[in-house]
Amino acid sequence: xxxxxxxxxxxxxxxxxxxxxxxxxxxxxxxxxxxxxxxxxxxxxxxxxxxxxxxxxxxxxxxxxxxxxxxxxxxxxxxxxxxxxxxxxxxxxxxxxxxxxxxxxxxxxxxxxxxxxxxxxxxxxxxxxxxxxxxxxxxxxxxxxxxxxxxxxxxxxxxxxxxxxxxxxxxxxxxxxxxxxxxxxxxxxxxxxxxxxxxxxxxxxxxxxxxxxxxxxxxxxxxxxxxxxxxxxxxxxxxxxxxxxxxxxxxxxxxxxxxxxxxxxxxxxxxxxxxxxxxxxxxxxxxxxxxxxxxxxxxxxxxxxxxxxxxxxxxxxxxxxxxxxxxxxxxxxxxxxxxxxxxxxxxxxxxxxxxxxxxxxxxxxxxxxxxxxxxxxxxxxxxxxxxxxxxxxxxxxxxxxxxxxxxxxxxxxxxxxxxxxxxxxxxxxxxxxxxxxxxxxxxxxxxxxxxxxxxxxxxxxxxxxxxxxxxxxxxxxxxxxxxxxxxxxxxxxxxxxxxxxxxxxxxxxxxxxxxxxxxxxxxxxxxxxxxxxxxxxxxxxxxxxxxxxxxxxxxxxxxxxxxxxxxxxxxxxxxxxxxxxxxxxxxxxxxxxxxxxxxxxxxxxxxxxxxxxxxxxxxxxxx
RNA sequence: GGACCCGUAGCUCAGCCUGGAUAGAGCGGGUGGCUUCGGACCACCAGGCCAUGGGUUCGAAUCCCAUCGGGCCCUCCA
Numbered sequence: 114x115x116x117x118x119x120x121x122x123x124x125x126x127x128x129x130x131x132x133x134x135x136x137x138x139x140x141x142x143x144x145x146x147x148x149x150x151x152x153x154x155x156x157x158x159x160x161x162x163x164x165x166x167x168x169x170x171x172x173x174x175x176x177x178x179x180x181x182x183x184x185x186x187x188x189x190x191x192x193x194x195x196x197x198x199x200x201x202x203x204x205x206x207x208x209x210x211x212x213x214x215x216x217x218x219x220x221x222x223x224x225x226x227x228x229x230x231x232x233x234x235x236x237x238x239x240x241x242x243x244x245x246x247x248x249x250x251x252x253x254x255x256x257x258x259x260x261x262x263x264x265x266x267x268x269x270x271x272x273x274x275x276x277x278x279x280x281x282x283x284x285x286x287x288x289x290x291x292x293x294x295x296x297x298x299x300x301x302x303x304x305x306x307x308x309x310x311x312x313x314x315x316x317x318x319x320x321x322x323x324x325x326x327x328x329x330x331x332x333x334x335x336x337x338x339x340x341x342x343x344x345x346x347x348x349x350x351x352x353x354x355x356x357x358x359x360x361x362x363x364x365x366x367x368x369x370x371x372x373x374x375x376x377x378x379x380x381x382x383x384x385x386x387x388x389x390x391x392x393x394x395x396x397x398x399x400x401x402x403x404x405x406x407x408x409x410x411x412x413x414x415x416x417x418x419x420x421x422x423x424x425x426x427x428x429x430x431x432x433x434x435x436x437x438x439x440x441x442x443x444x445x446x447x448x449x450x451x452x453x454x455x456x457x458x459x460x461x462x463x464x465x466x467x468x469x470x471x472x473x474x475x476x477x478x479x480x481x482x483x484x485x486x487x488x489x490x491x492x493x494x495x496x497x498x499x500x501x502x503x504x505x506x507x508x509x510x511x512x513x514x515x516x517x518x519x520x521x522x523x524x525x526x527x528x529x530x531x532x533x534x535x536x537x538x539x540x541x542x543x544x545x546x547x548x549x550x551x552x553x554x555x556x557x558x559x560x561x562x563x564x565x566x567x568x569x570x571x572x573x574x575x576x577x578x579x580x581x582x583x584x585x586x587x588x589x590x591x592x593x594x595x596x597x598x599x600x601x602x603x604x605x606x607x608x609x610x611x612x613x614x615x616x617x618x619x620x621x622x623x624x625x626x627x628x629x630x631x632x633x634x635x636x637x638x639x640x641x642x643x644x645x646x647x648x649x650x651x652x653x654x655x656x657x658x659x660x661x662x663x664x665x666x667x668x669x670x671x672x673x674x675x676x677x678x679x680x681x682x683x684x685x686x687x688x689x690x691x692x693x694x695x696x697x698x699x700x701x702x703x704x705x706x707x708x709x710x711x712x713x714x715x716x717x718x719x720x721x722x723x724x725x726x727x728x729x730x731x732x733x734x735x736x
Numbered sequence: 737g738g739a740c741c742c743g744u745a746g747c748u749c750a751g752c753c754u755g756g757a758u759a760g761a762g763c764g765g766g767u768g769g770c771u772u773c774g775g776a777c778c779a780c781c782a783g784g785c786c787a788u789g790g791g792u793u794c795g796a797a798u799c800c801c802a803u804c805g806g807g808c809c810c811u812c813c814a
Contacts, residue, residue, distance in 0.1 A: 425812040615762040
């Protein structure tokens with residue numbers, strides 16, 4: 114810990130001073146200061162004003178004289194600002210060494226939050242009847258980045274993907290195959306998931322409009338899918354597996370990997386529901402209605418809102434009856450009915466497991482905490498589930514990480530040959546109103562490839578491909594992580610191709626520039642020397658920014674907020690770019706200064722790489 | 737009818753959780769900077785009653801309430 118340490122030490126010093134002054138305890142803040150107000154700032158004088166019956170200014174002056182930094186050489190002094198704040202200044206002749214040395218460590222920025230506690234992150238969870246589109250990408254990237262951040266905070270993270278292979282959406286494409294005679298092989302080597310989503314699904318659901326008999330078939334088909342011995346069920350198995358495998362390829366291309374796949378069909382067959390249903394009954398969490406609108410149903414009582422029906426009057430469970438046992442399973446509340454087998458080896462060579470009902474291999478993918486990443490349209494359902502889970506385990510063990518959806522801009526809708534009223538449109542699989550993830554990645558990769566080629570004459574084909582891939586993936590990830598979870602992303606194909614300004618490629622470019630500096634000199638950075646020579650504003654700003662990495666990791670873990678790391682990465686890159694422009698490293702006057710600056714450049718690179726790594730973004734040496 | 741989310745510069749957004757000093761970025765507009773560690777850049781200018789109205793507070797973009805705009809959810813569908 115670097116900057117966090119300073120903040121905590123100042124906080125405890127302040128606490129001691131308050132105790133010595135016999136003040137009532139107050140909840141004050143110690144945080145990084147805005148430029149022009151020292152390096153670290155504390156608002157405690159404001160909060161004591163009433164209690165001590167003095168002005169914040171007076172208190173500030175008084176307190177500022179009571180600090181002693183003998184045991185904190187990184188702090189130069191504290192000043193009372195006329196506004197009332199206490200402003201602390203860093204002694205960079207000491208702080209530099211501290212930051213640069215620590216930033217070289219492998220686990221720089223790592224924090225102790227989790228105690229290696231097991232935590233389950235579930236994300237993706239897409240019906241295996243279509244290709245992934247940009248809306249799914251937000252879910253996948255958020256889930257992936259949250260997992261990485263939790264790992265950084267020392268949680269033992271297990272990543273799950275729930276494969277919803279038995280719903281109506283799957284039934285729809287099976288209707289297409291069995292009733293409308295769509296070929297079970299995709300034409301012209303088209304990616305199979307694209308074929309199912311773009312052609313079979315759209316065409317089949319289109320037909321429902323005119324052919325009500327066909328629409329009736331989907332329920333019949335759905336029933337047959339759930340009967341594992343039926344011919345239709347076997348076809349559905351084959352088809353959904355094929356689609357899933359294509360979806361996984363897309364996901365792997367984005368650098369996302371899982372530990373285990375859970376199939377909904379197996380959860381249904383596992384009798385988990387029956388177990389949990391009995392448990393709910395015996396714990397009086399649900400009630401049987403014998404009169405009123407819901408007569409004959411089992412319902413979950415919800416205060417304020419309508420009760421949620423769990424089992425219909427005909428005895429058939431509703432869809433929420435799939436989510437509840439799954440949630441309980443993830444939390445390890447029920448005996449695990451599954452065995453595990455290897456599904457595949459992922460692109461990063463990590464083994465991917467899947468659940469199975471036969472076999473003898475037992476593994477454990479449950480956690481004492483669970484985070485489920487699903488968009489906010491499901492917030493009502495998720496509230497019910499987490500409410501129920503809180504009855505079985507402590508409050509907060511089951512967390513729904515929600516976010517707003519991705520819509521398409523009017524221009525992008527137009528480019529799909531469709532029209533829309535207004536500025537943007539919700540995506541719709543049925544209407545063919547979506548942009549596939551593969552398409553976005555391909556378009557972006559091509560754009561970056563061209564850009565990079567025009568800037569570099571002497572790069573080989575494979576180097577160009579590699580750069581294009583790294584920058585394209587980074588760009589998609591960055592755009593999905595950067596906005597607040599509560600903000601709707603309006604996806605615009607053209608806009609997403611931007612490579613200037615606050616974009617991933619800007620950040621990556623700063624890394625590539627740093628690489629070039631190191632490449633152009635024969636001097637090997639020697640970290641045994643002191644770094645007090647780094648004293649210009651640009652150098653100090655960069656060191657401070659590097660040192661503040663842990664503050665942002667801390668913030669992002671505490672709030673489950675991936676965007677904090679995106680913002681930090683950008684700020685770090687901006688600070689370096691300014692340094693780069695104003696401090697000519699290779700033109701340093703003395704060898705000592707040159708060495709110190711080279712070390713700073715290395716320190717920056719390592720930190721940026723680690724920070725981008727949390728976002729699942731690679732840093733290229735050249736681009 | 738009920739629940740949740742959003743509203744900050746021409747546009748896209750950060751800051752809001754945890755109230756405090758001068759409300760920050762990017763794009764777009766206007767200047768300036770390559771005898772260059774790579775211009776996917778840097779430096780600067782213009783552009784804001786932080787949706788509106790109340791309240792709490794010594795102090796509100798930030799907390800509370802109401803209103804207005806926009807979105808989204810609420811079926812014995814999945």
